[in-house]
Amino acid sequence: MEYREMIQVKGLCKRFGEIQAVDQLEFSVREGEIFGFLGPNGAGKTTTIRMLVGLLSPDSGSARIDGHDVLREPVRAKQSVGVVPESSNLYGELSALDNLIYMAQLYGVPKKEWKQRAEELLKDFNLLDRREGKFQGFSRGMKRRLTIAAALVHHPRILFLDEPTTGLDVMGARGLRGVIKKLKEKGVTVFLTTHYIQEAEELCDRVAIIVKGKIRFTDTPDGLKEKVKETEVLEIQPHPFSPNLLQLMEGVPDVEKTTVVEDRIRFYGASVHNSVCQILNRLEAKGIKILSIRTMVPTLEDAFVKMTGVDAEAMRADKPMKMGGMG
Amino acid sequence: MEGFKRAYYIARKDLKAYYFKPPLVSWGLMLPFVFILAFYLRNPQGIADLSPGLVGLTLLFSTTSMAAIVISFEKRIDALERLLMAPIHLRTIIFGKALGTAAFGFGMGLFTLLVVFFLFNLHAYHLFSLLIALLLSCFAFGFVGILISVGVREVFEAMTLSNFFRLPMIFLCGVFFPVTAMPWILQVVGFALPLTYSVDALRQSLLGRGGILPYWLDILILLAYCMVLFEIATVIFRKRAQE
Secondary structure, three states, rough: OOEEEEEEEEEEEEEEEOOOEEEEEEEEEOOOOOOEEEEOOOHHHHHHHHHHHOOOOOOOEEEEEEEEOOOOOOHHHOOOEEEEEEEEEEOOEHHHHHHHHHHHHOOOOHHHHHHHHHHHHHHHHHHHHOOOHHHHHHOOHHHHHHHHHHHHHOEEEEEEEEOOOOOOOOHHHHHHHHHHHHHHHHHEEEEEEEOHHHHHHHOOOEEEEEEOOOOEEEEEEEHHHHHHOOOOOEEEEOOOOOOOOOHHHHOOOOOOOEEOOOEEEEEEOOOHHHHHHHHHHHHHOOOOOOEEEEEOOOOOOEEEEEHHOOOHHHHOOOOOOOOOOOO | OHHHHHHHHHHHHHHHHHHOOHHHHHHHHHHHHHHHHHHHHHHHHHHHHHHHHHHHHHHHHHHHHHOOOOOOHHHOOHHHHHHHHHOHHHHHHHHHHHHHHHHHHHHHHHHHHHHHEEEEEEOOHHHHHHHHHHHHHHHHHHHHHHHHHHOOOOHHHHHHHHHHHHHHHHHOOOOOHHHHOHHHHHHHHOOOOOHHHHHHHHHHHHOOOOOOOOOHHHHHHHHHHHHHHHHHHHHHHHHHHOO
């Protein structure tokens, strides 16, 4: 099947001093899909997005957005794009309505459509009754919704979402995921960076896993899980739990990797079932009880852990809120 | 044309969002008024000769304050990135910021002139020349303010750095005494600062006398300042955005 490629990235590199933030990135995003860029904090996700939206120049390589080279035709490339940065950075002194009208002005929306489009978006994002409220007085969830609305004011063909649910409560994050699904239904191509594996699994048609500036794998979530389907996953909930228990499990036969998920330990390997007795014996010898034990079908998280070696707990840790951009 | 329109929207938003910030009012308007009052009380007859310098000071303080607050504040809250992500050329963004700053300074300058005209029964010798001098001065000082604010992170840092440049200008640029009456080394510094040409042009268009350079030369030099500062601001802005 032929796909129109809305984002094409070839050999993209960016270095900050001694740190190679992004190294030879190659990927493309098809029209109408939700493409997830999944990786731990500091993997190079935000640097990539900043190069794609024209905030940073790559050291080498090229990127095309909707057919336009981001370096040679930055203004045309930006016209096709809506960007939702990690921080909700609209203008605190302006009302919700004025913020959206200002964005419409900046993105060249015809004057007669400014107010209509702004009110339409406020209605879609359940903010119509707060249209005259100043952005600085909004809750974090409302700010996030208005920031997404602002990115859509000019009907972009591609939407970049940088860690969209970071810092939101459970309900806010769920609502936002619903919004992203609706955008896909409307044909918007979505490029989503996240360090929440479940979020990528729920939303994305395809996922690229990036670690230390390099893409390790690109596939559908099911495709990635397929790659580790031969892997068995055993999960044990010990009591009392301690992360130090991982040391106790070193050298257990048939276990390729162990990770901690909340207060449970996961064991990965092709024949982990052979080692159950030995694992239980080691715990019992230390007087540790077992609250639950189960085998699992590999999830995207398991695939991620197996393929990258990155600890899932480290992935879940929110990064500190950004306090400044330029300067 | 589209670029000018978007620059206008940027300027209009800045005026709407930041017009009543206390530092703008205090540094933009209060300080020159305090000077006017102080010098009037000391020597009521000499206020006419001082008025061009005081108008120049109003322009300097109001425009640089506006630029310092708007840009450093928007940098701090990441809002400036929003402009950089929009389909607008960097030059348009810089020009838009300068336009907002210049419009605010122009308004403050006109207001100060009206107060001077009304209180001290003065009138403009050549109104059109006066307005041109006002406008170019506002843009030149606006670019100075943009340059200062691009290099700092916090609003208070911008205000401090602005004062580092502004306060010496009060004494070096012919506001209170002629540049030519100063020691030669200070004259060199004075002639390197845009306020000197602004005050000289304002003096000639307001009073019709007392110019050091011909009016047209002051205007040309102010125009050159605008162009050079615009280019430098664009280069530094682009460089800082990449860091």
